[in-house]
Amino acid sequence: MVLEVANVSKSFGNFKAVDDVSFSIRERELVGLVGPNGAGKTTTIQMILGLISPNSGQIRIFGKTFDNNRESILERMNFTAPYVNYPPRLTVIENLMIFARLYNVRHASSKIAELLRMFEIADLTNKPVSRLSSGQTTRVGLCKAFLNDPKLLLLDEPTAFLDPPSSHLIKHSVLDLQKRCDTTILLTSHSMDDVEEMCSRIYFLSHGKVIAEGSPLEVTRAILKEDRKEPALEEVFLRVASKRSNETP
DSSP states (O other), X not given: OOEEEEEEEEEETTEEEEEEEEEEEOTTOEEEEEOSTTSSHHHHHHHHTTSSOOSEEEEEETTBOSTXXXXXXXXXXXXXXXXXXXXXXXXXXXXXXXHHHHTTOTTHHHHHXXXXXXXXXXXXXXSBGGGOOHHHHHHHHHHHHTTTOOSEEEEESTTTTOXXXXXXXXXXXXXXXXHHHXXXXXXXXXXXXXXXXXXXXXXXXXXXXXXXXXXXXXXHHHHHTXXXXXXXXXXXXXXXXXXXXXXXX
């Protein structure tokens, strides 16, 4: 297994953000981690990245824990999210060159140029990040995410702020790069269309717990409790979110 999350829990004071969550991802899989706001997705991602530690349970990446293996694990991983900030006065190429040095990327200039072309932002190479739109910054983040040909990639809302044509391009570019680099991907997204299109399996979270797992169709059937012929994750999402709202005091 590339990633194993075993009985992991995390509390902040009296609030339990993640409650005995377990899941695993095999090599070259693209797996979704989905659920409404407050379901525990971000906390889970932060624990996988080693930014915070679980109160209980264990996370193994490439068969290792972060104890005494942090550097060797992180050099084979990458991550991007729309809320990641980049030094605004630096240009796109300057930002990406910094990350290339951090990851010891060989032939960094040609690698960056290839990714900028793939995500169709080569014309932004010398533009300061402060002058980019949100969608353009999202694409810069995706270039950064594939710089080191990661074996495990955490993608948080990779199509955020993108219009439909751009979203279509990004999804197919990510799938192409995944195959070329043999990358295992954990995807979080509120776009259920993206999840249905990209993910072979998903784990659906609510209140910090995994409430269903399997293919998009299997999760649809499990949560809606109906024998559907096609996945309907948008309906599933709305059902779970509505139930959560009704349970809120």
